[in-house]
Amino acid sequence: MTATSADVVLSSRRDHVVTWTINLPEARNPISGDDVIDRLVELVEEANEDVDTRVVILTGAGSAFSAGGNVKNMADRAGMFGGAPHVMREGYRRGIQRLPKAIYHCEVPIIAAVNGPAVGAGCDLAMMCDMRVASTNAFFAESFVKLGIIPGDGGAWLLPRAVGAARAAEMAFTGDRVDAATALDWGMVSRVVDPELLLDTAHELAERVAVNPPHALRMTKKLLREGQRQDLDSLLELSAAMQALSHHTTDHGEALAAFVERRAGQFTGS
DSSP states (O other): OOTTOTTSEEEEEETTEEEEEEOOGGGTOBOOSHHHHHHHHHHHHHHHHOTTOOEEEEEESTTOSBOBSOHHHHHHTOGGGOSOHHHHHHHHHHTTTHHHHHHHTOSSOEEEEEOSOEETHHHHHHHHSSEEEEETTOEEEOOGGGGTOOOTTSHHHHHHHHHOHHHHHHHHHHOOEEEHHHHHHHTSSSEEEOGGGHHHHHHHHHHHHHTSOHHHHHHHHHHHHHTTTSOHHHHHHHHHHHHHHHHTSHHHHHHHHHHHHTSOOOOOOO
16 A cells, blocks of 8 residues: 555545545554555645635544554554654654644635544544534544653644643543543534434535635635634734635625525635
8 A cells, every 4th residue: 555545545525525534444543654644635735726625524434533643553663653762753743743734724624523433643633623523422532641642743732722721631631531422512523413424414514614605715714723823913914805805706796696686606716
């Protein structure tokens, strides 16, 4: 299997919604291998370049969303888990840390459809997404401490933004599981459904997003990202510039016409 094999993460399309499925079910969908990382980075680049892609759904094949790092490789000191400290540092930087950077800069909204356990880096992968829906079979565990390591993939940045500082600290310091019902109560996910309804629920949400003008959608996501790190004055300046661009799109005119005529808009990304 090559590093860019499409087999490790499958991609399928339904209209403007693309689904990425991590496809290593026998190993519970680890994401620390270069083949998975390369493939997900490649898929993000494809989504960014394709205006017809308006929403992405990310899920896992089989019973798990993602087990995160490959624990067998850790025990064997293999792959990114082997070598001297300076070698391992570069392994993280050039390996799994590419993943949060790529997904953070994905221009279209990503919905995590968490079908089962999301553990360690798998939990953090779900937190990288913009929205999360979960199966009743799902649970989340920021479990690095249980293995005597720390979140090396950005989890210490991602998790507090999803659940707040106190709950992120509880998860990271205990490594305990958070079941789907608790995740819903904490606002980690927006809904919990029976397993057989998960992908339909994710698609229903995705389709509600995908009906909107694609450039406005991408710029809205960019503003939400920038709002996490800019002060209000800076964000207002960026918003003014993006709003001016929005007013000059063909889709803005179509949206106004559709509103006045009380019909659904037909948007082309122009």
